[in-house]
Amino acid sequence: MTQTPYSLPQRRSFLETKRTDRWWIAPLLVLAGFGGFIVYSTWAAFQANNYFIGGAAQPGVQHLLSPFYSPVFWDPRGITSGHAWFGELPNWWPGWLLFSPALLILPFPGGFRFTCYYYRGAYYKAFWGDPASCTVGEPAFRGLDYRGEQKFPLILQNLHRYFLYIAIVFIGLLAWDGYQSFWHSNADGTKGFGISVGTIVLVLNPIFLGAYTFGCHCLRHLVGGKHDCLSCSKSREATYKRVSWLNARHMLFAWISLFFVGFTDVYVRLCASGTWTDWRIL
Secondary structure (H helix, E strand, O other), X not given: OOOOOOOOOOOOOOOOOOOOOOOOHHHHHHXXXXXXXXXXXXXXXXXXXXXXXXXXXXXXOEOEEOHHHOOOOXXXXXXXXXXXXXXXXXXXXXXXXXXXXXXXXXHHHHHHHHOOHHHHHHHHHHHHOOOOOOOOOOOHHHOOOOOOOOXXXXXXXXXXXXXXXXXXXXXXXXXXXXXXOOEEEOOOOOEEEOOEHHHHHHHHHHHHHHHHHOOOHHHHHHHHHOOOOHHHOHHHHHHHHHHHHHHOXXXXXXXXXXXXXXXXXXXXXXXXXXXXXXXXXX
8 A cells, every 4th residue: 555655844933833814913912911910910019008098087988998908917007997907017027028918918819810721821822932822833942841731830720729719708808898888987987878989990890800700610610510410400500501601701801800900909099199089979
C-alpha cells in the first residue's frame, strides 16, 4: 500500500500568524481593562483613607463604605469610620508598618478573580501570550517542557474552589453594606432612612458581583455537575439550571462586576474627599 507522507506544520515564531482578522483586539482590551483595574485597586488599597462617608461626624449623609475595605476589621489610628468590627488599630501593630484595612481584605476576592476559569484564559493570552490566540505563534519560553497547571506556581489555580466559598461570604457582607447605605445619622444621634445615588451604587454592586460569583464553573459542578440524575431532585435541577444560565454569561458578568466594583470605590472615594456630592433622592 502506498503511503503519502505528510509534513507537520512548522512552529511559528512569537505572534506569527496567517490570520487576517483583528485577533489582537480582544487580548489588548483584556490587558488594558484587567491591568488597569489591578493598578488602580492596588493604589486604592494602600491609601487607607477616603473609604467611607456618613456616620456621627456627618449627620444627614448616607452611610457608604467602599467594597475594597469591607469588612473593616480595624480603622487606621485617628480614623473612626463606624464600620470597624474591632475599633481602632491596636497598639501591638508596629507604628513603622503600613496598615490599610483593604490589605487584609483584597487578597481574598482578588484570589477568586485570578484563579477564575474565564480570567485564566483571558490573562494567559493578554499578559504573556500563552497562547496569544488560535493559530498565533506562542512565545519561545513555551517550549517542549510545557507543564500546564500541574506544577508550581500554576497548580495554585486549583485553589479556585476554596476562594469560591470565601467569595460567597463577601457577597453577604457587601449586601449588608448595601442595606446600611439606606441609613444616615441625625444630629440628635438617631438614625434616619434615606436613599441617595450612593445607596443605589452600593445595592447594585453585590448584585453584579453575585451574578458573577454564582455563575462560577465550580459552583455549577458543586450543585449538579457531579450527579448522574439531576431530575431526581427538583430543587437540585432548578438550582443547576439557574447557575447554568449565569455560567453561560460568565464573561459578561465578570467584566460588569469588575468595573462596577472599581466604580463603587471611586464613587465613595470622591464623595469622601469632597470632589463629588452624594445626592439624596429620598
